[in-house]
Amino acid sequence: MQSVKQVLSGEMLGMPVDVRGWIYRIRSSGSIIFAIVRDSTGIIQVTVKKGAVPEHDFEAVASSGIESSVTVEGTLAEDKRAPGGYEVRATGFTVVGPSEPFPITEYQSTELLLDKRHLWIRSREQTAVMKIKDSLLRGARNWFHENDYVEVTPPIITGVSAEDSTTLFKLKYFDRFAYLSQSAQFYLESLIYSCERVWALTPSFRAEKSRTPRHLTEFWHLEMEAAWVDNEGNMKVQEELLSAMLRSATDERAAELKHLGRDPAALSKISPPFERMSYSEAMDELQKKGCEVSWGSDLGAVEERELTKDKEQPVFVVNYPKELKPFYMKENPDDARTYKNSDLLAPEGYGEIIGGSERETDNALLIERLRDVGENMENYQWYLDLRKYGSVPHSGFGLGLERTVTWVCKLEHIRDAIPFPRTIARVYP
Numbered sequence: 001m002q003s004v005k006q007v008l009s010g011e012m013l014g015m016p017v018d019v020r021g022w023i024y025r026i027r028s029s030g031s032i033i034f035a036i037v038r039d040s041t042g043i044i045q046v047t048v049k050k051g052a053v054p055e056h057d058f059e060a061v062a063s064s065g066i067e068s069s070v071t072v073e074g075t076l077a078e079d080k081r082a083p084g085g086y087e088v089r090a091t092g093f094t095v096v097g098p099s100e101p102f103p104i105t106e107y108q109s110t111e112l113l114l115d116k117r118h119l120w121i122r123s124r125e126q127t128a129v130m131k132i133k134d135s136l137l138r139g140a141r142n143w144f145h146e147n148d149y150v151e152v153t154p155p156i157i158t159g160v161s162a163e164d165s166t167t168l169f170k171l172k173y174f175d176r177f178a179y180l181s182q183s184a185q186f187y188l189e190s191l192i193y194s195c196e197r198v199w200a201l202t203p204s205f206r207a208e209k210s211r212t213p214r215h216l217t218e219f220w221h222l223e224m225e226a227a228w229v230d231n232e233g234n235m236k237v238q239e240e241l242l243s244a245m246l247r248s249a250t251d252e253r254a255a256e257l258k259h260l261g262r263d264p265a266a267l268s269k270i271s272p273p274f275e276r277m278s279y280s281e282a283m284d285e286l287q288k289k290g291c292e293v294s295w296g297s298d299l300g301a302v303e304e305r306e307l308t309k310d311k312e313q314p315v316f317v318v319n320y321p322k323e324l325k326p327f328y329m330k331e332n333p334d335d336a337r338t339y340k341n342s343d344l345l346a347p348e349g350y351g352e353i354i355g356g357s358e359r360e361t362d363n364a365l366l367i368e369r370l371r372d373v374g375e376n377m378e379n380y381q382w383y384l385d386l387r388k389y390g391s392v393p394h395s396g397f398g399l400g401l402e403r404t405v406t407w408v409c410k411l412e413h414i415r416d417a418i419p420f421p422r423t424i425a426r427v428y429p
Ligand code: 4AD
Pocket: 162, 163, 182, 183, 184, 185, 206, 208, 214, 215, 216, 217, 218, 219, 221, 223, 224, 352, 353, 354, 355, 356, 357, 396, 397, 398, 399, 400, 401, 402, 403, 404
């Protein structure tokens, strides 16, 4: 048995080959069948002449619909018109699992594609997205390993709000309430006192009530935390990690990237250092571009698009006003109105893909800020403990995997960056 990719390498030209997969396209002229068969590695043309295979197999294939699963034996021949330049001339062609008429045809509404998501994920676009994501993740894992980070496994059920308490998913937990994690950050922070550099890939949950092309209620969060690292060091980790992830994707998935309309050569040029711009500079630039913003305004999708639509590399926006960010960030000694933090914005208008900061180590400041936002201090005692027993300067960040994939794969909507998107409107399938 060979994969379609192996067969398309042409090494077995003139020799017998065996493939199996699913019918991607099929047409028959009575005495000859042209089928395109796909497997996980690609698509290949198969031709079958009447008489070349047993009659009942010929009839079964001729009457089978797309998505039927099949096995093919035959000889590999060149054919310039076939996808990939080769075809299999079948001497055996068997239907393994016939397909009912496939409910997805060429032009379908977004709603239908979402209702039939379990079938739509077979599409070549979705397959390419999943493979590119696989390579991005391998690139990240390798980079962390080479740089002495320990992969850890934080909890998903928590008692604290790590980010915006208005987007918490609350769940009944026996005789109490608990929340689904919004970020593993606090747990990663507690692990640096032994492991020093840690990372984790976990699902994060946010009860986002607005429908936008960049918000999911469940997303995959790649987070890291490191002792002895300041905000500048934190940004260096981000630019190196992201570049390594991109290299892994462009090395392993050039064909898939091209299939999605993304030039792998352009992506592979992205390398450190990324541009750094302060929040104040960003405000000036936005005002010059005619945006109605003033110091203190948040950067939403529109503003981030303005800032990045003409960029080819990601850009850091640093030192946001405190009011716009969570309580745990370190005060900026050069401007106490702001934090030592950064958001990394992807180019071409895609906007924020990473949020990170140096962490506040002064418990008095943390307590004051928690009181200001009305948090229940009891839930945070363990977090405050971390500053009492050998506190160290430290930093970390969280990369939104689907946001990153949306940009890398040039997608219009974040839901296509995850096989089963969860949004306010949908938990089926
Ligand atoms: O900027 P955020 O909220 O930062 C944190 O959660 C930090 N505690 C991370 C840390 O320092 N360990 O989220 C981080 C990233 C965002 O930049 C974005 O890419 C992604 O997570 N993200 C979402 N992705 C999809 N849907 C949503 N609703 C998202 N919310 C955040």
